[in-house]
Amino acid sequence: MTQTAAARLATGAEAAPAPAAEPVLAVEDLQTYFYTRRGLLKAVDRVSFSVGAGETLAIVGESGCGKSITALSVMRLVPSPPGRIVGGSVRLRGRDLLRLSEEEMRQIRGNEISMIFQEPMTSLNPVLTIGNQISEALILHQDVSRKAAMERAVEMLRLVRIPEPERRAREYPHQLSGGMRQRAMIAMALACNPKVLLADEPTTALDVTIQAQILELILELQQRLGTAVVLITHDLGVVAETAQRVIVMYAGRKVEEADVTSLFDEPLHPYTRGLMGSIPRLDMPETGTKGADRLQEIPGMVPPLNALPPGCAFAPRCAMATEKCQAEYPPYRELRPGHWSACWHAERLMAGGA
Amino acid sequence: MLSYIIRRFLLMIVTLFGMSVLIFLLLRLMPGNVADILFDAGGYIDPAERAQIEAELGLDQPIVVQYVNWIGSLLRGDLGYSYITERPAIEEIAPRIPVTAQLALWALVFSVVFGVPLGVISAVRQNTALDYVLRLISLSGLSMPSFWLALLIIMFTVQYFGYIPIYTATPQSVWESLAMYAIPAAAVGFRSSALIMRLTRSSMLEVLRQDYIRTARSKGASENAVNYHHALRNAVLPVVTIIGIEAAFLIGGLIVTETVFNIPGVARFLVESILWRDYPIVQNLVMFIAVVVVVVNFVVDMLYAVLDPRIKYSD
Amino acid sequence: MSYAGPQAQAVDHGAELARAGAHVQGWGGSVLYQARRHPLGALGLLIVAAFVLVALFAPFIATHDPLATNAASSLARPGGEHLLGADFMGRDMWSRIIYGARISLIVGIASTLLGCLLGVAVGLISGFWGGWVDLVTQRVNDVLQALPLLVLALVMAAALGPSLQNVIIAISIPVIPNVARVIRSNTLALREMPFVEAARAQGMSELRIAVLHVLPNTLAPVIVLATAQLGSAILTEASLSFLGLGIPEPYPSWGRMLSESAAEYVRTAPWLVIFPGLAISLVIFGTNLLGDAIRDILDPRERS
Secondary structure: OOOOHHHHHHHOOOOOOOOOOOOOEEEEEEEEEEEEOOEEEEEEEEEEEEEOOOOEEEEEOOOOOOHHHHHHHHHOOOEEOOEEEEEEEEEEOOEEHHHOOHHHHHHHEOOOEEEEOOOOOOOOOOOOOHHHHHHHHHHHHOOOOHHHHHHHHHHHHHHOOOOOHHHHHOOOHHHOOHHHHHHHHHHHHHOOOOOEEEEEOOOOOOOHHHHHHHHHHHHHHHHHHOOEEEEEEOOHHHHHHHOOEEEEEEOOEEEEEEEHHHHHHOOOOHHHHHHHHOOOOOOOOOOOOOOOOOOOOOOOOOOOHHHOOOOOOOHHHOOOOOHHHHHOOOOOEEEEOOEEEOOOOHHHHHHHHO | OHHHHHHHHHHHHHHHHHHHHHHHHHHHHOOOOHHHHHHHHHOOOOHHHHHHHHHHHOOOOOHHHHHHHHHHHHHOOOOOEOOOOOOEHHHHHOOHHHHHHHHHHHHHHHHHHHHHHHHHHHHHOOOOHHHHHHHHHHHHHHHOOHHHHHHHHHHHHHHHHOOOOOOOOOOOOHHHHHHHHHHHHHHHHHHHHHHHHHHHHHHHHHHHOOHHHHHHHHOOOOHHHHHHHHHHHHHHHHHHHHHHHHHHHHHHHHHHHHHHOOOOOHHHHHHHHHHHOOHHHHHHHHHHHHHHHHHHHHHHHHHHHHHOHHHHOOO | OEEOOOOOOOOOHHHHHHHHOOOOOHHHHHHHHHHHHOHHHHHHHHHHHHHHHHHHOHHHHOOOOOOOOOHHHOOOOOEOOEOOOEOOOOOEHHHHHHHHHHHHHHHHHHHHHHHHHHHHHHHHHHHHHOHHHHHHHHHHHHHHHHOOHHHHHHHHHHHHOOOHHHHHHHHHOOHHHHHHHHHHHHHHHHOOOHHHHHHHHOOOOHHHHHHHHHHHHOHHHHHHHHHHHHHHHHHHHHHHHHOOOOOOOOOOOHHHHHHHHHHHHHHHOOHHHHHHHHHHHHHHHHHHHHHHHHHHHHOHHHOO
16 A cells, blocks of 8 residues: 555556445535525535445536535535534545544545646646655655655656656646646646545646546546546536446535436436536537537526525426425435436436436 | 846836936926025025026026936936035945945844744734734834834833934944944834735735645645645745835835934935935935835846746746 | 534534624624624724824814913923923923824825825726826836835925925825726726626727726725725825924924924933824724725635
8 A cells, every 4th residue: 555556557466456345435414514604505415425446436516516515525625614514424444534633634635535626727836846746745645755756756747648757747837738737636646546536627627638638547547546536527528438426416415326327318307407408419410500509508597505495406497396396305216226316206207218 | 037037127227217207307396496595595696606507507408408417427427416515426325325225134134034934923823813913013013103113212222221222433342333233223124024024924825725725735735834835935935026115115214213313324314315405416316216126126026036936937 | 724624513503604794784784793803903993983083073182272382381291281291392292192183184094095096097097098008107107116105205295395285295196006006907807897898889988988887896996905005194194294394383293293302302201202103103003903904804815
């Protein structure tokens, strides 16, 4: 476990482990609240999920649905005040991270759980060299000298396929392109060969052409290192290409959960259907006559978290909504094996979709 | 980086040119010209003699010619002639420069030594009792006029040490010479350190909000590593430019402090020249001060460029 | 900064929300809430308000005519007939300080207002018109900002001659570039906003857009700047008067009171040095506290 990813790959030792039966990371009933002047915001409201070694779980939703706060809660990096984790558990191989001391937690961060952030431009320290920033995690968590850490940092840069890694390690973030910076971020996150990688919209800020390369890189490294990946995105197209399981979040809650094939074959929540309407499809004829293929969007806006309706939070935007939806929050039900949804009318979707 | 230096240098030249025009025009605004004032003192004005004086001073020429003449003589190092002491201005100003420079340097050292660390501590301990106390101290420092602080210091030393820390040209001992500079420097530096402390604090807080600080935490860096390895390096960069702002700020403090402690420096000389209406001296002194401030700022910007890799390695 | 730590056993949602100010209602409520959140700012507001009241009601608070001389009470000690003592000419210190508040606040507020007004105009013009107008005003701002504030004020005061109005003008000049710079950058950002585009599409003139749409949106930064400048304007007046280039006689200016009594009375009549300086420091301290709180409240970047 003290071996770095790079070192392990260099010896070519293990093959990718098969997804284990026991999850590496198990989040249960996580509740993160924000106490603000505008009232109590339940940014993450009883969210549960788990992810096994070598597996990719996608968390999908529009911005503001609580997916990033979920990841920050796992890292215990929610700024406080105003944020606060008020309930639930985050188990890393059985150990509840929410009960650790700050000191113990620090030994987990960057070592057993790492995170990649959305903005490679602002997420790297502008006055420290790339090599310095990658080797920092190694020096913190592994008993290595500064020099050895720097050598491994160069190895990591080579691993994420940055050309001329020796030179790049001595350069500063602004000297790298956006795609290269994100590669450097990935190198930094994987330096200590973490068990879990949280990737918060890792490709959103990048050019479309670079996006695919970065995703491919993450998946490839995951295969080789056996990392459990939690991929946070608003883009269902990305999900289809990468994830094995998906949870869909809306207004701080989980609204649907399934393995990726069954979710795309038969989404059982109108919100998920709406999201799917906004993916460009190559196999479908263009809908508009003007050629400007404007994607179908879900009408309306996410309700503010401080003014959630008593019933289903999606009801105000939902074409299928009935009085019951307005009045009562739907239970979270397993409608098919491993496929859960929180919708009163999920059965109608099953009938209609299949 | 070369293009940055060239751009910054040209900007400095433009600023200095604008400054000289502004100062020149301001001084033309002043009531009466030198000839008037010289003769008013004597109570007698002979029109012929007056015309001759004006011609000598070039006051009868068009304003543009007067300006060009002035700049020409400045560039030759000719600072003109004091009408009060009847000596070349350079002889009046030159011996005063080291006095003020020493005072300014001590004050700067004082303000950086106290201001930067206390500002950092205040930011790192934001909203704790310590932060509140430090902020109150720095706000009091900014609220107290330096001349009043200087008077209080004199009052205190007289009361308890029976000693007046007033400037003497021939200090009797090393201690006396040190006290001679240290006390006024502290009076000026207290206010400046309060300014530096405030600016350092807000610079540090700004940095602590950045994304890369969160990245550092996500790597498992300790609070100390985050504050002093990741944040401080970014926060001190703007603090370097603060030293440039300081130059202008210090001069304000020096003007009143030199007056209170009776220190024969450049700053007090400016006030005296204004009160004596020795306008050629005022004009050249203000220009001198402006050049010092602008050049200090230029040097500070160059220093910043060397320290900040974003500028150093840009094309 | 701290982070959401280990999960607490029980969280009192009500108390947490009250701390965050969730139940604040109405204008009065939010003033009270801000005062509780910024106790130092509330203190500053109280200090400034006290000085304003003193200035307004000076005739009722002063015990003597601030200008009346009286040889008999020359350098009288504090207490007895003269609350804070009397100066060399026997003028009552307390009354002079009370009336001095008028000078200090009039000069401070008037020069800040004038400087802000001109600064906003310059900033709007250079931000909205751009081109060479912008270039020239920018360079002039550079020049004005490079000169030390007190030097500029000194030269201006000397050039204009000593009078109340001229001191106000002299002090307002250094304010202009500070305000203009902020307004200019705000204007540049605002002119690209959709609502300005919309107004332009409706055929509104640039001047009308600038005044009706852009100006109101720059109000918050102007208020922040104005309170920040107020203290420094009051200090500059005191410094000018101390150096003999500020408010002329017979107005009782705090700065002048200190220059009259300076070095020679330090030993013999310390009350002449202590009290006017205390008044200057206290009023500037108040405006600084208030200014900081206003900046924290209005500047979204400062919110945590």
